[in-house]
Amino acid sequence: PSGFVSSKPIFTLGNRLWFIAQAEDKTNALCFVSSTDSALTVSRSIAEKISYENLTATVSASGNSNLGYIFSQAQDSSCIILSVDKSGFIINPCQGTTFPYHEGMTIFSYEKLLCVMGGKNANGEFINETYSSNDSGLSWRKNPHRIMPGNGQFVNSQVFIDQAKNSILLVGGNHGDNGKFAWKGILKQFIIDDILYGTNTQF
Numbered sequence: 001p002s003g004f005v006s007s008k009p010i011f012t013l014g015n016r017l018w019f020i021a022q023a024e025d026k027t028n029a030l031c032f033v034s035s036t037d038s039a040l041t042v043s044r045s046i047a048e049k050i051s052y053e054n055l056t057a058t059v060s061a062s063g064n065s066n067l068g069y070i071f072s073q074a075q076d077s078s079c080i081i082l083s084v085d086k087s088g089f090i091i092n093p094c095q096g097t098t099f100p101y102h103e104g105m106t107i108f109s110y111e112k113l114l115c116v117m118g119g120k121n122a123n124g125e126f127i128n129e130t131y132s133s134n135d136s137g138l139s140w141r142k143n144p145h146r147i148m149p150g151n152g153q154f155v156n157s158q159v160f161i162d163q164a165k166n167s168i169l170l171v172g173g174n175h176g177d178n179g180k181f182a183w184k185g186i187l188k189q190f191i192i193d194d195i196l197y198g199t200n201t202q203f
Helices: 189-197
Strands: 004-013 016-023 028-034 041-046 055-062 065-073 079-084 106-110 113-117 130-133 158-162 167-171 182-186
Touching: 004 028, 004 055, 004 065, 016 041, 055 106, 106 158
Parallel strands: none
Antiparallel strands: 004 016, 016 028, 028 041, 055 065, 065 079, 106 113, 113 130, 158 167, 167 182
């Protein structure tokens, strides 16, 4: 759009492909391309001071609908979380402190549970931390997990959930040793509890 110098796609929601666009003055806006119009349209400005360079996004169930979630680094290195509905309305569900933003953290959802795992901290160290929310991002809980590969220390990976087969597939990313592999596990409720709530369940 006019006045913006760059844009990046973040997710598909409500038959629209959504983008974050940055203006010359470093302010950001939420934009979209619809199935009927290929032009990039500005939906609304983003009031929060998010980092255009350090952000990631996903779509997750919220009640009977889906919401888009934007995770970005704040000026104090904490994580700013914004949720977006299919019309482009933006809210900040977490008005208080969330958790530190971690470069390359992996985000995925399982049913109505939204999860953030891994990444690197501000010192460039691989970390083993999981945060999850079961109330559409209003509150978050830190949960050290025990059964992910590399003790959970991974960056820029992708997680795919196959609910029909109760399985999880972790693909790619840097696990501290530049290894390239895919890891598959079985998602039964007691294993999910182990990953997210820190119980001592084993395979």
